Amino acid sequence: MAEELYDAPLGCCILEGPDYSEVMLNKYAPDVLKEAQKTKAEHSGMHGFSTIADICKALNPITGALWLRALEMSKLGRKMASLLAGKHPHVNSFVPGGIGKTLTASDLEQYADMLSKHVSFSKEFISIFDDLLNFMGKFYGETGNREAIFLSAGCYEGLADYNAKYADMGKWGEKRAVTPGVFADGKIITNDLIEINLGVREYVNHSYYEDWVGWKGYGKRSAGK
Structure with a gap:
């Protein structure tokens, strides 16, 4: 469970979220950003962002409020996993039939406290991405449809x-x-x-590699031949 809790904010906010961030849209899709500035967020009462553009701004990497908060929540998920598993990733306390660690009341209290923070964040997280993806679907819903x-x-x-x-x-x-x-x-x-x-088949001349111009190896071939 802890792995899923750290992975969701990592994937959606930290790694993929910047694709829909204000800085990226302003550079590559300014028309989408203009529309986002005029579109009210349906669930603003749950997550606090008035418009879709506010969500996009919060997803700006390094500086965005949502990006930074997701980073903290992802770290918290790793702490939850490490608390029970010794470390994360590559846990070292799991053994057949259970875990090789004696859990104390303090461990369970810490875990419950961190879990409650994730539950609170999840309510905002889901409503944020419901609004964001419902909006973006109008522009990118057919992307990759083939x-x-x-x-x-x-x-x-x-x-x-x-x-x-x-x-x-x-x-x-x-x-x-x-x-x-x-x-x-x-x-x-x-x-x-x-x-x-x-x-x-994998053809080198159809890949991102450049030709081996001037290569003096055996046969003197370039990658494109």
Whole structure:
């Protein structure tokens, strides 16, 4: 639970929130910011921000009030996890059947106190992002909306069928609890893990790497050839 409490403000406010911040909108989408300045926040009575633009300003990285508060709440979530788990991440007090630490009344009181602060923040947090995303949906709701193409290598081997041989990979791949597959054009293209493996290519000349101009290595090739 503590991990989820630290992760939500970290992801939504600290890492992703600046995408909708005043400084970013002012530079890349000034028309959206102007509209935000005129739009009242529906749940302002719960979170205290009068307009959507006020929320955007509060999400400015390093200086925004909401960004800074989320940073504190994220740290608090880590403290909650560390209190029970010894440290976070990579906890060291969890053992099969429980935890290898004797919890005291003081530990539980500290945890309850930090949890109450998260409960209070969560009520504001949810209402803030309800207002923000409802507004942004008018501008970015169709972003990324395209034909569905999915690829999965599957996972969780069928232990009775797995033999680690490449020649049999198509057979034992299909026995995985989550079956491999490629889905495109509204249908499954293949479930054969060998076909999937051979069908994935990474071309250096289609990546962000620059050509190896002047490279004097073997063959004297550039990355784009």
